[in-house]
Amino acid sequence: MVRNFPPDFVVRVDKEACINCLRCVRECPFGVHEYDKEKKKWKRHHEKCVACLRCAYMCPTQAISIERSPMEYSPHPVWTNRVRKDIKTQAETGSVILTAMGNELPYLNYFDHLVLDACQVTNPSIDPLREPMELRTYLGRKPEKVDLDEYDGVELKTKIAPNLKLETPIMFAHMSYGSISIEAQLSMARAAKEVGTYMGTGEGGMHRDLYPYADHIITQVASGRFAVHEEYLKRGAAIEIKIGQGAKPGIGGHLPGTKVTAEISETRMIPEGSDAISPAPHHDIYSIEDLSRLIYALKEATRYKKPVFVKIAAVHNVAPIAVGIIRAGADAVVLDGFRGGTGAAPQVHRDHHGIPIEVAIASVDQRLREEGIRHWGSIIASGGIRSSADVAKAIALGADAVYIGTAALIALGCTVCKKCYTGKCPWGIATQVPELRKRLNPDEGARRAANLLKAWSHELKEILGALGLNSIESLRGNRDRLRGVGLSDVDLEVLGVKPAGR
């Protein structure tokens, strides 16, 4: 049968400019550029190109450009090109389609239908360059009230549970060593430390190179239980139990044995070359009571000095589940929306499970308040946060802080080519291949990751100033400062936001 797949992209090379240096051959991890030295002939395997743009930017004469393929199937609104290609792929392979990064289907993006308020006349806006503007955020359980033995600083009778102190309400999401390179992790760890925030280890344990930054690292305990031992738990600033992930709710993970190098094997505490399987459920958690036991086991192991977070994918019933998690003893619930990224996921799960983070934040925040336990735990939102505006909107809807994953990787050079699962990341991020890893310099990476946090923080301060607020806590849950544009009544009701004009 003829393999009638039009390529997604075509590689165009300016013959005049090309000097046959073969740089592109070395740069492309996907084998698009092929040069036959004997015949002195080029062949480009357009169908393999993913538009990562690596070759284009490395070509010394800028001879390469990557274009969308003009060749497409006859247009059809239902049987789109993508649908047809997926069917053909599956007819060919008989298997699940793997992909990476976040949901690609054009669901409504609520962030883009929410607008922020601003001050005019009656409430002056505040200039963050002149006045203090505070972003500091504490994550963890807060008491209902503070009991003091008055007077001025005599004695604090209320015991404050351990909290994480963030100088900006933005953290780097959990991306494991194994799914990404140590260079990528180091970049984020240094940036987190510099800016006064945190990064997550993901489920791959903590590489020893990260130890110097451990007080700005949140360790993860996932269903594979890789690397989980007392020292690991004690070393980090907080512990996160991962139940689910927005990009693939309800399913586990799989790091193929070929990627389990000596170093990864040591960090994850599994044999070299063995598949690292994270089962879909934790095999010791089949109910909320089981989760509670694990939370307290981890607290016991760390002498109640570390906050314990629980991460779930935002799914239909997210509000009661999150309430259960907080009641089970978690110090924060992490909600991962369906736009959350991943290193590898079946396309069907990535695109069709879960709910948007905006509605998840709104319903969880509201439910916790209705139950009078909002202060028991914080809400950390993740999954598709793209800008400081998204951060501000997430906080106004009720989040305490956000995690950014994809955005952080983009800062490190990722171009969202969605090939992380191949382990051949052209930009040295989602890879363990030594030659590819060299492409990311952790010093440069740290600078860029820190810059991103600084830039967003700066913008957040400007946003607060325009809102006439000088502290982020006055934006938290302040849905009065949001309005919906082009949303249905039901959407507005769920979000707890008024329509623009009201």
Place this chain on the structure above:
Amino acid sequence: MCGLGGIFNREGRRIPGDDIITMARMMRDRYDGRGGGFAGYGIYPKYAEYYALHLFFRDEEAKEATEEFLKDRVAIIKDEEVPMRSIKEIPKENIVWRYFVEVPHRFKSRKDCAALEEDYIIETVFTINDEIDGAFVASSGKNMGVFKATGMPDDVARMYKVEKYKAYCWITHGRFPTNTPGWWGGAHPFNLLDWSVVHNGEISSYGTNRRYLEAHGYKCRLLTDTEVVAYLFDLLVRKQGLSLRTAAIALTPPFWKHIDRMPEPKRSIYTALRMTYAPAMLNGPFAIIVANRDTMVGLNDRIKLRPLIAAKSGEFVYIASEEAAIREIQPELEKLWAPRAGNPVIARLHDDVREEVIH
């Protein structure tokens, strides 16, 4: 923009309403006639142990419905129309009635009887405001009352004959509304139990504060941001037992950069307060005067975006939006000053007045 004023006699000696009316009149530039009001403490010595409920009724029907409801909930010791002059400046849009009531005896044996009684009154107030169409409780404290309407403060005073009452603590407000339509219930002072608040400015953190209060059972239905101030004081001071000074730290906390420099254990205390009361923090440009039966407090936002002046003369403490309002009624002052942003000025009965330094 609004005009605030407060007069407090530290020995509890009562003075007639004339001075507070003058004070309000002096700030004529600060309001536009769409809301004015007064609160006086000590005005009902004969009924001092009863809750004095001041009610607005749109019509007889609302009054009947309310009385029906009240009858089952409280013992009405006395009720009467609030004496009023009819004046051309303010069309009388409400029947104004006052009830002196007592809470049924069922709480008496309980140790926390006072708190239970107060919660019961609050519930009563919320139910009337919420569920009885055309009825609104203007004030519900003991030995105090709120007189307010849509109009200029001195017209409101004339209508209610404010000059005839005697109080040891008076506060007033002239309103220039920019956020909510003017109606009698929306005028200040805003009151709940003993707490009365007058407010100039905007609470930009209203949404955050409101949702925090709602989680604690308060119902914010007045479409004005001022109510959250009264409820926050009620929650923090009456229910949770914070001192006024500590409550001020919670509501207008110092900036982190100052807290970080404090010595221990002060730093931990301030940090704990900020962490815990983050959703109670008041943000936005404001000056407020809050009063209860033994205290008057003046407070500004953390960067003082609205004016507030305090002064002292013998037994009297004055707080106002403008110096002129104070000087007009008391030219001989021991002390007059502009309190720092976020520092509460607290005047207490049988005590001195202090600007508490928290910033």
